[in-house]
Amino acid sequence: MALFYQIPKLNYHKPKNLNEALKLLKELGDAKPIAGGTDLMVDMKIGRVKTRNLIDISDLREIRKIEFHKDSIIIGAAVTLQEIINNERIRREIPILVEAAENLGSWQIRNVATIGGNICNASPAADMAPPLLILNSKLKLSSINGDRVIPLEKFFKGPRQTELMVDELLTEIIVPRESCNAGMKFIKIGRRRAHTLSIVAVAVAVRTMEDKIEYVRIALNSIAPTPIRAYKTEEELIGSRVNEVEGKVKKLIEEIKPISDVRSSAEYRREMAVKITIDALKMSIENWRCKEK
Amino acid sequence: MKIIRFQLNGKWVEVEIEENMTLLDLLRRKLHITSVKRGCERGECGVCTVLLDDKPVYSCLTPALKAEGRSVITVEYLSKNGKLHPIQEAFIKSGAVQCGFCTPAFILTTYALLKENKNPSEEDIKRFFDGIICRCTGYVKIIEAVKIASELCNQS
Ligand SMILES: Cc1cc2nc3c(=O)[nH]c(=O)nc-3n(C[C@H](O)[C@H](O)[C@H](O)COP(=O)(O)OP(=O)(O)OC[C@H]3O[C@@H](n4cnc5c(N)ncnc54)[C@H](O)[C@@H]3O)c2cc1C
Ligand code: FES
Ligand code: FES
Numbered sequence: 001m002a003l004f005y006q007i008p009k010l011n012y013h014k015p016k017n018l019n020e021a022l023k024l025l026k027e028l029g030d031a032k033p034i035a036g037g038t039d040l041m042v043d044m045k046i047g048r049v050k051t052r053n054l055i056d057i058s059d060l061r062e063i064r065k066i067e068f069h070k071d072s073i074i075i076g077a078a079v080t081l082q083e084i085i086n087n088e089r090i091r092r093e094i095p096i097l098v099e100a101a102e103n104l105g106s107w108q109i110r111n112v113a114t115i116g117g118n119i120c121n122a123s124p125a126a127d128m129a130p131p132l133l134i135l136n137s138k139l140k141l142s143s144i145n146g147d148r149v150i151p152l153e154k155f156f157k158g159p160r161q162t163e164l165m166v167d168e169l170l171t172e173i174i175v176p177r178e179s180c181n182a183g184m185k186f187i188k189i190g191r192r193r194a195h196t197l198s199i200v201a202v203a204v205a206v207r208t209m210e211d212k213i214e215y216v217r218i219a220l221n222s223i224a225p226t227p228i229r230a231y232k233t234e235e236e237l238i239g240s241r242v243n244e245v246e247g248k249v250k251k252l253i254e255e256i257k258p259i260s261d262v263r264s265s266a267e268y269r270r271e272m273a274v275k276i277t278i279d280a281l282k283m284s285i286e287n288w289r290c291k292e293k
Numbered sequence: 294m295k296i297i298r299f300q301l302n303g304k305w306v307e308v309e310i311e312e313n314m315t316l317l318d319l320l321r322r323k324l325h326i327t328s329v330k331r332g333c334e335r336g337e338c339g340v341c342t343v344l345l346d347d348k349p350v351y352s353c354l355t356p357a358l359k360a361e362g363r364s365v366i367t368v369e370y371l372s373k374n375g376k377l378h379p380i381q382e383a384f385i386k387s388g389a390v391q392c393g394f395c396t397p398a399f400i401l402t403t404y405a406l407l408k409e410n411k412n413p414s415e416e417d418i419k420r421f422f423d424g425i426i427c428r429c430t431g432y433v434k435i436i437e438a439v440k441i442a443s444e445l446c447n448q449s
Pocket of ligand 3: 391393396
């Protein structure tokens, strides 16, 4: 029977631990790690990704943990989005990750899709990227030869292109504790409310002092080849009064490069990017004031 | 080829499969469980939903080998000795079935939802059902069915 979608023949490897996975990755040379498979299975079906070897990393204990340290919170790359949503401490300490995860895909997707897969897939529309960017997150990339830690901003190179070498895995997402001390908000716009990729999404983190913005982080997806921080708009906002926010965010238009695609026109994206950034800033300021009390 | 061992509806089975096979094809083509439907085959429509270790997943996006050593539940699991499960009764009672193509997926997802949350609100139901499309009912009757099912399950 001819089927419309057929994944070409391949070998499916299930290493028992991280070390074995890293060794295999090095030895095989052309292997692809598979976590939840929600991006990769589609890509293999449509022929966008071709590989003869899959390495299943979804059960590796070393990258399925969530740890709360004094200076940082570490989330293993193979932690699923539903596990993030169900984790009470994450909900309390980094609620913005829960907000973003709850709006990603459907229950069936969230049950298997991993936070690491969302980042490594490097889609311009990755929903976990904006919150992780405003949290100044770092990534631990591991190979059989050792580990390196890089800031998330340095990871994305282009659509589906990353800093990862062929023999490397993303193992940990490191969120510095001090970044959690801010008012935050995530807003996503799609073609419908649920189970859809973003037309544009924004995450904002703010601290104010005496009615002036003293710390701000803004990150968006779907308006450039990769998820990005809006550095110029952030600079523009530092030191301004809370009631000047709206005017200053108009500058955002100069630093984003949306395109038209099946989900939206570039014009709509541009306007909505500004609109939801203003909304998210206002709500973040409000959240910060509640937090300070 | 590889041999896979997993629990299908409570019974251990052992099958020889190609390593590129999806769980959908393993269930439908090898084991002839046709209640698991083939729809979009790319995670959009939800009719291929099964429970993997009690959690709803899309079998079309799940490599069959991910089921190794785990439990897979399809809608066949629910009725016992010719007697329908209260969730199935509820779907009949509220008229939540028209063509029936989406029904196994909705019933399995209801089963998983009620295990986690015995009294889901309408909002909860909508949120947890966001991944299955029904092109017949308009969802109103399905949501009603879940409410009836939760009452029936709480009684028994
Ligand atoms: C119907 C549907 C709806 C979706 N909706 C959304 C949405 O709303 N928002 C959104 O952002 N995304 C969405 N997605 C995309 C996808 O579900 C997410 O990006 C998900 O988080 C990917 O995680 P995964 O574990 O399934 O990745 P996989 O598919 O397993 O992997 C994705 C890629 O990353 C690589 N990879 C995975 N883990 C690692 C690692 N630890 N180290 C190195 N490389 C790794 C893989 O080799 C592959 O190239 C949707 C997908 C589908 C099918
Ligand atoms: S067939 Fe699996 S989601 Fe449509
Ligand atoms: S009853 Fe026909 S698709 Fe739902």
